[in-house]
Amino acid sequence: MIVAMQDQASDEAIQNVIERMVELGFNVHRTTGTTQTILAGVGTPASFDVNEFKVLTGVHDAYRISSPYKLAGRSFRPEGTTITFPNGVVVGGKEVAIMAGPCSVESREQILLSAQQVAAAGGKFLRGGAFKPRSSPYSFQGMGLEGLKLLREVSDATGLLVITEVMEISQIELMLPYIDCFQVGARNMQNFNLLRELGYVRKPILMKRGIAATIEEVLLSAEYILSGGNYDLMLCERGIRTFETYTRNTMDVSAVPVLKHLTHLPVFADPSHGVGKRNFVPPMALASVAAGADGLLMEMHPNPDKAMSDGAQSLYPQQLEDLIAQLRQLAPIVGRTIA
């Protein structure tokens, strides 16, 4: 930590800051300029709040200089994390992984058809919500356990892996027998109790960026899961909230290369939630892979116009097939492949 004192700060104020730094476990180096004193705190206390220093008497400003996350940092695993799934699919390697499927599981017929279409197009994971987080209590809330069973059944039939959203600690046990990967939704990215429990699970997790989460907060939330011992974690950019309303969110494509730079964890992109309108999903999927994404998470529905949720952003099956064909051509240009 660095504390820059105000010009002409009193010796007493400087001494007080130094004492507080030492209390926290820093070794303090003092630089005295003609007008300003700078205090460099060397060492890394487990936890401290840089804001506390900003309001101490005589302080101009204070800066944290070490990352507040450790396990999530790139330097923890410079070579990058790869995750191997039971059927041999590897995420985080050369292959770009495609996860697709409807927003919600609606019926056996709908999810089976979805799975067949995803598999035919070249997807490796079937996504589908069994429990749905909906802004309105009057909206469809998902099929629950029945939905989980259907996901498992149709995925086994089509050779896909299952990813579905977990919203609550009590759902973890319930889901374990049926799924291959937990998804933490944007609204739960700072549900720390849930994250902590998921750290104790031994199943891969894909955690979405919160709608107003900074890159640093994404990595701090990742740290919750990693510090529980679960290293099979993927991150996912899915659009942030800005002033622009034409698109559902503003997809921060730059989060892909930035996260790849800062962390060793695989980074996905979800263009469906990123833009919210299906016609803009293919260009944004291409953009995400061009920018270095390790995988894509997309909504597709056999009949989007009749979908019970998120129909507007769900691709038609043919769109998914065409898109993956195009992605297959693009991937090698950025050193990747799509099987």
Added chain:
Amino acid sequence: MIVAMQDQASDEAIQNVIERMVELGFNVHRTTGTTQTILAGVGTPASFDVNEFKVLTGVHDAYRISSPYKLAGRSFRPEGTTITFPNGVVVGGKEVAIMAGPCSVESREQILLSAQQVAAAGGKFLRGGAFKPRSSPYSFQGMGLEGLKLLREVSDATGLLVITEVMEISQIELMLPYIDCFQVGARNMQNFNLLRELGYVRKPILMKRGIAATIEEVLLSAEYILSGGNYDLMLCERGIRTFETYTRNTMDVSAVPVLKHLTHLPVFADPSHGVGKRNFVPPMALASVAAGADGLLMEMHPNPDKAMSDGAQSLYPQQLEDLIAQLRQLAPIVGRTIA
């Protein structure tokens, strides 16, 4: 709902939109202009997604015209909601309620001193976290059950009511015997499972606005709690995330009069999280009451410089006392009182 068709949309496209509206339960009135057709859907289906219509062929745009919330709307209780606590304190009436206390319960001594200071200054509720949502897994996470017991003990001793944050469904039962009011934090404003459970509880709730939540989303989350039958709900503006970084958040003071206009629920303001630096808390507290707030939630610590969390935004005891004295003078100018 209104659907505005594109200029020269085909009859087939128009017919398709009409059918979809009728399917959802709307009566459709059609206005045919020289270039553009407008479809007005009259009636109120329990739930529908206006975005779905925006991407149908031939549609220019679609607008929801009824509020997606009902129980939370001002017209449901035009006279406003008042909440009476066991000790006779009424929230939502003429009196402006003050809730204050430290971010976290840290020790018996600290919380007792806090309670005495809050009570002496004129506060009615003691706030204090027993379970803390912290961005970093390495930060202090709270005293847990022990903290709850201390909150109850010192509040009984000083005549205060207890408000504390609930982060997880499993904490509800645990907290019930010790507290007078649940607080739902900003990060949990869209934790719908938690909201639903709190709807079944018979104890007042103060729900904070999410860091990136629109006014409409605040009211939809309120609807989750109200629709469970718990009408003793207070809302709280606590700052939203914007591009400005000098303050911790950007406190949307206008949310106070806007919410008072749109809903019957009492509206609080939390200037401590709103600005994040203690010197700006008093002016923002005054501004909030001037703008019509029904109450204030503020952090105060007997010794903020040694606080285990949020010290930078915690008032000194004397600051709280001076502020409440000033608020007592201001309140009558906007037709309110502070005892």
Added chain:
Amino acid sequence: MIVAMQDQASDEAIQNVIERMVELGFNVHRTTGTTQTILAGVGTPASFDVNEFKVLTGVHDAYRISSPYKLAGRSFRPEGTTITFPNGVVVGGKEVAIMAGPCSVESREQILLSAQQVAAAGGKFLRGGAFKPRSSPYSFQGMGLEGLKLLREVSDATGLLVITEVMEISQIELMLPYIDCFQVGARNMQNFNLLRELGYVRKPILMKRGIAATIEEVLLSAEYILSGGNYDLMLCERGIRTFETYTRNTMDVSAVPVLKHLTHLPVFADPSHGVGKRNFVPPMALASVAAGADGLLMEMHPNPDKAMSDGAQSLYPQQLEDLIAQLRQLAPIVGRTIA
């Protein structure tokens, strides 16, 4: 400036950073920790770009520790700036100044009536646009020179001072004979050529915060005007752009006490543009003065329902009168007066 090197940065990288700092005119103090080296640059080069250091090899992060503005800083004039107008009105002192009037000058009758109503209510300045910045080229663009003459005429008749918006360098000369105060609109807060010219003028200026301007950028733009020698400058918070769409902008009331802390310049608030709907203007005007504003800029129209621009946010004359009466009671509570 502080440069924090990465753990185990090479000596060559450290040396390279030191050389670049010295080139810019810094004296460099080096702190070598067990894992990390920190370089403190003491001294204040006229201009440098901290971002340049963030991307040098081996650098973890770099921090500017001196304010990039000097003349605008509070320490330049700790006692605060007061501006005395020709008719004796003083801004920046104990008195809270009220500026009100229509968005645009529309006719002699309309602006005369406006002036009479503003004066009767207790306002000191008449606002009114002669040249209008409109998002659409098809909207009313103002009466131009004719509008300026009308503003002068009716203000002289009613004892008010004239403030109007300048959008273009060529308008400065044109306006000088007719007005008492230039207004720089939010869209021009970073029109640096205009700011520089206004620095050479000897007439007071009220500069609005840009819709996406940080506090620091506001002060840097102020620096442009001050560095030209024009010290009669007022700043004005008028709402920033956020994700919330219910209000026209999100009024950052905290910018008032924050700016009062950081600069010696008087700080105004414009609740009309802040919220965009007239019913929310009075509570936000009260909030602004409660938070410490030195003055208010508000839209009022003799007949808002027929206004040629911004009718929705213009107060009715009676509303303005009632509001100022209420402000007169509130001001003394925060140590101010309204005549």
Added chain:
Amino acid sequence: MIVAMQDQASDEAIQNVIERMVELGFNVHRTTGTTQTILAGVGTPASFDVNEFKVLTGVHDAYRISSPYKLAGRSFRPEGTTITFPNGVVVGGKEVAIMAGPCSVESREQILLSAQQVAAAGGKFLRGGAFKPRSSPYSFQGMGLEGLKLLREVSDATGLLVITEVMEISQIELMLPYIDCFQVGARNMQNFNLLRELGYVRKPILMKRGIAATIEEVLLSAEYILSGGNYDLMLCERGIRTFETYTRNTMDVSAVPVLKHLTHLPVFADPSHGVGKRNFVPPMALASVAAGADGLLMEMHPNPDKAMSDGAQSLYPQQLEDLIAQLRQLAPIVGRTIA
């Protein structure tokens, strides 16, 4: 326009709204539901303010249903606009155009070397600022006329076209002899006086999106230029301001396909300002072309570490060369070429 009345709005209120709509030139169609009345205004008055209706008595909400821009809309030129430059370079066709060069012209040597490197890499336009908009009055403000002359000279020598930023009306005439394309910077996107003058010029313009401008505002600003008769206009996404601070701005890549959908004008992307750090420029450039951009505007400097402005985001010459080579492979996958 649609006006949705409140439930049980009075006949008088409804009548008042109808009269106001008729006054503006709308034909009004009324739909009376059991609880709510909806008024559809058919016709397109040249200009009206939908907000005015939102605050009329008895109104629930009001919606504009026609685009406020006309000439900029895709339907005005469904086939898309192409711009042919004097040397035969065509923008808006199959070819993706590359514009590159330093932030500022610093010296004859620097700009000549830049031009040679841009031309060698495959760029078609040389960018370089002669007049610089700088946040601080103490930063380097550009070489002015001398810079313009150098740009022309070195471009002629290398076969490049010149694009440079115009900040002020008085610079237009000055620049005309030396440049091939005006650039309107983000800070001037709503400098309507400047836009209007540029509408009268007969030279191509590239207009950048304002830092807080919505897509609709971009198109309204385009309308200013088009309505003056200058149709040789290109738009450019360059990042918007959000809460994320790791990148300089948040590059809204989705603005590329969205603008391509809404307007016939060519759409560029500027990844340099979008991210602000050179290592993230290549992935974002690839992403932009993958998303459909008609061209790229990028900063490159012969020696970025010594650049007088924006060095942190300027590519090394070799990076530009490698990037364009990669773009040449990618372009055909989305149906484009790079010569």
